[in-house]
Amino acid sequence: MKIVPVTETISIKRSIDSGTEEQRAAVQSILSDVRKNGDAAVLTYTKKFDGADLDQLRVKEDEIAEAYENMDGEIISIIREAIQNIRSFHEKQVRNSWMMTDESGTILGQKMTPLDSAGVYVPGGTAAYPSSVLMNVIPAKTAGVKRIVMATPPNENGKIPSAVLVAANEAGVSEIYKTGGAQAIAALAYGTESIRPVDKIVGPGNIYVALAKREVFGDVDIDMIAGPSEIAVLADATAKANEVAADLLSQAEHDMRACSVLVTESRELAEETSKEVQKQLESLPRKEIAQKAIDDYGVIYLTQSLQESIEVINSIAPEHLEIMTEEPMELLGQIRNAGAIFLGRYSSEPVGDYFAGPNHVLPTNGTARFSSPLNVDDFMKKSSIISYSRKALEENAEKIAAFARLEGLEAHARAVEERFKKE
Numbered sequence: 001m002k003i004v005p006v007t008e009t010i011s012i013k014r015s016i017d018s019g020t021e022e023q024r025a026a027v028q029s030i031l032s033d034v035r036k037n038g039d040a041a042v043l044t045y046t047k048k049f050d051g052a053d054l055d056q057l058r059v060k061e062d063e064i065a066e067a068y069e070n071m072d073g074e075i076i077s078i079i080r081e082a083i084q085n086i087r088s089f090h091e092k093q094v095r096n097s098w099m100m101t102d103e104s105g106t107i108l109g110q111k112m113t114p115l116d117s118a119g120v121y122v123p124g125g126t127a128a129y130p131s132s133v134l135m136n137v138i139p140a141k142t143a144g145v146k147r148i149v150m151a152t153p154p155n156e157n158g159k160i161p162s163a164v165l166v167a168a169n170e171a172g173v174s175e176i177y178k179t180g181g182a183q184a185i186a187a188l189a190y191g192t193e194s195i196r197p198v199d200k201i202v203g204p205g206n207i208y209v210a211l212a213k214r215e216v217f218g219d220v221d222i223d224m225i226a227g228p229s230e231i232a233v234l235a236d237a238t239a240k241a242n243e244v245a246a247d248l249l250s251q252a253e254h255d256m257r258a259c260s261v262l263v264t265e266s267r268e269l270a271e272e273t274s275k276e277v278q279k280q281l282e283s284l285p286r287k288e289i290a291q292k293a294i295d296d297y298g299v300i301y302l303t304q305s306l307q308e309s310i311e312v313i314n315s316i317a318p319e320h321l322e323i324m325t326e327e328p329m330e331l332l333g334q335i336r337n338a339g340a341i342f343l344g345r346y347s348s349e350p351v352g353d354y355f356a357g358p359n360h361v362l363p364t365n366g367t368a369r370f371s372s373p374l375n376v377d378d379f380m381k382k383s384s385i386i387s388y389s390r391k392a393l394e395e396n397a398e399k400i401a402a403f404a405r406l407e408g409l410e411a412h413a414r415a416v417e418e419r420f421k422k423e
């Protein structure tokens, strides 16, 4: 990994992919085909892109039963324990409706209502991500969403990985459909003969999925457009190079465009970590992916002080931040921009990916400056409540009417005055 002394401004290389002209045109055409031809179009694209010849899109009960038979009982217990942790964390996020009253009889409040339905996209491809099924489904379930629909591409035999089916069933998905890419997003957004449309679509995916989500936004809500994984480690001389290197590689193995960064004032740690990364890379099954990510996007920033390291971290605004310093908790207050913050050497990033409870769907590409991890609020709407008594309106009618006339809106003013007109 290259070691770069920090100059006045730092600029992190990240991959922001808005697709080629060709990809954008392909997505447009798939979306309009699915809107026009429904299931027939979805089945045709599933054959074309995933190689699966399906007679129906919906996963049957016996396929879920078969998935359980294929899974090791111990792994199912681990999934169940992770679900409990994720659920209890997200239950803390639930916000209740509230009301306030005053002596004039005015009642004001906020009513919290879960979305009626949510669609969860689960990527297919080489890696199956049952953990992402849990992270997308559990906040929706905790919010009280009744209908949770999952879509994921099948393999060429028309099958979905058993771990994904079991995770979906354990987390409480209501319907599962075998379809991926832009056609899945179109079906979830606009509906087909066999898939009823949803209110919001969440979940990561490749460029076709991302472009389709951007396109349908407005007709339905979406969560975010997640970029490749990122990790930044803020460390001082007390950190262990082998542990820092292992954590940097944990995200590098996700994607050739993943971004792994170490920020430290210790030259010795910087040099040791750089060597360790190379050493540990050699034995990784996904070595090619991790090596490319480290070569293209990996960097070690060498600073003059811990204070400067903190400033660098805030300007990177990483998806994951690990603090490996003597007193990590003491620095927490100074961190303004990070999706998830892992404190101390026993809080390695994968603890959060799989098990601890907080969501692993996090803002990437510097968007932690203004956005948050996926959470229960993402699946709830707020409605304002206003109930004025006669006394309250009488006392304020003149002020409201005057404000309306300031905006030249006479009908607004009269609507209020109408209540108190003398016959």
Ligand SMILES: NC(=O)c1ccc[n+]([C@@H]2O[C@H](COP(=O)([O-])OP(=O)(O)OC[C@H]3O[C@@H](n4cnc5c(N)ncnc54)[C@H](O)[C@@H]3O)[C@@H](O)[C@H]2O)c1
Pocket (backbone or CB within 6 Å): 026, 045, 049, 050, 122, 123, 124, 125, 126, 127, 129, 132, 153, 179, 180, 181, 182, 183, 204, 205, 206, 207, 208, 209, 226, 227, 228, 229, 254, 255, 360, 361
């Ligand atoms: N941020 C996270 O938490 C997270 C988790 C898991 C995966 N991911 C990301 O999700 C992505 C998964 O990508 P994937 O491709 O493996 O699976 P995917 O399910 O996102 O995409 C597969 C679908 O792409 C469509 N497609 C493929 N080639 C096409 C073409 N030429 N024209 C039109 N459509 C086409 C097909 O419909 C296919 O079903 C990766 O980038 C991975 O890094 C992110």
Ligand SMILES: N[C@H](CO)Cc1c[nH]c[nH+]1
Pocket (backbone or CB within 6 Å): 129, 131, 132, 228, 229, 230, 319, 353, 360, 361, 362
């Ligand atoms: N670290 C990923 C999000 O950036 C999530 C994930 C899923 N599985 C393993 N990791």
Ligand SMILES: [Zn+2]
Pocket (backbone or CB within 6 Å): 229, 250, 251, 254, 353
């Ligand atoms: Zn991960």
